[in-house]
Amino acid sequence: MEITQIVLLAIVQGLSELLPISSSGHLVLTPLVFGYELQSLAFDVALHIGTLAAVMAYFRREIAAMLGAFLESLAQRRIVSPDARLAWMIVVATLPLVALGLPLKALLEMLRGDEQLITLVIGCNIIGFGLLLGIGDRLGRRDRDEFSVGWRQALIIGLCQAIAIIPGTSRSGVTMTAALFLGLTRKAAARFSFLLSIPAILMAGSLAGLELIQSADPVDWQPFLLGALIAFAVAYLTIHFFLTFIERIGMMPFVIYRLLVGAFILLVVV
Numbered sequence: 203m204e205i206t207q208i209v210l211l212a213i214v215q216g217l218s219e220l221l222p223i224s225s226s227g228h229l230v231l232t233p234l235v236f237g238y239e240l241q242s243l244a245f246d247v248a249l250h251i252g253t254l255a256a257v258m259a260y261f262r263r264e265i266a267a268m269l270g271a272f273l274e275s276l277a278q279r280r281i282v283s284p285d286a287r288l289a290w291m292i293v294v295a296t297l298p299l300v301a302l303g304l305p306l307k308a309l310l311e312m313l314r315g316d317e318q319l320i321t322l323v324i325g326c327n328i329i330g331f332g333l334l335l336g337i338g339d340r341l342g343r344r345d346r347d348e349f350s351v352g353w354r355q356a357l358i359i360g361l362c363q364a365i366a367i368i369p370g371t372s373r374s375g376v377t378m379t380a381a382l383f384l385g386l387t388r389k390a391a392a393r394f395s396f397l398l399s400i401p402a403i404l405m406a407g408s409l410a411g412l413e414l415i416q417s418a419d420p421v422d423w424q425p426f427l428l429g430a431l432i433a434f435a436v437a438y439l440t441i442h443f444f445l446t447f448i449e450r451i452g453m454m455p456f457v458i459y460r461l462l463v464g465a466f467i468l469l470v471v472v
Contacts, residue, residue, distance in 0.1 A: 216436025327370030332460030
């Protein structure tokens with residue numbers, strides 16, 4: 203891979219993974235627009251691991267509190283605090299991805315083999331789920347925090363996360379949309395979405411890492427490492443500024459962006 207391609211894709215990933223605009227869609231669209239060969243799925247996962255590290259670094263205090271409370275709740279066999287409840291809801295919301303991840307991953311690999319089809323899917327999903335994000339932002343009550351999420355609501359958000367494996371959907375976008383429809387504030391929806399990304403990216407990274415280890419082909423780790431480091435830095439800044447300004451600016455700028463990108467894909471690229 204060329205150094206410019208690595209840097210460009212890492213910046214795109216660091217921004218788009220945590221903003222509700224579809225990182226998988228942008229990672230597929232970027233090489234098509236700039237004339238690069240489509241990068242491997244393993245490189246995409248390396249970029250996702252960089253953003254995972256950024257989420258864990260940014261929320262390190264919250265993660266430590268949740269982990270401690272989770273272990274305490276296991277020992278006492280009851281939910282002992284709001285941190286324990288939130289940790290359990292992250293677990294519950296991850297279950298649909300565990301159940302549906304492999305079948306949807308197979309679908310994704312099939313789509314990646316047909317550039318025209320996957321581009322069409324991305325364009326339609328960016329527009330469709332962008333409109334849902336705008337509706338959720340407008341109609342949601344926005345009067346609850348992430349600690350109020352119950353197991354039914356966690357399952358709904360988790361199901362939405364599972365279908366986000368399909369490019370153009372946006373994992374962060376669809377989980378924030380579901381959370382907004384369920385009455386969470388914009389900031390709470392974003393925080394729950396970011397925390398939920400941790401087990402999701404860990405699972406994807408573990409599967410891809412196992413495939414690389416078992417592969418007989420030589421692996422050039424340098425592009426993976428460089429891409430992950432750049433994605434980490436960009437993602438960390440993205441989290442900070444997104445959480446700082448989201449209550450003020452709302453989701454509409456991202457909805458408009460998705461509509462423009464989707465229209466560009468359907469009218470120009472496909």
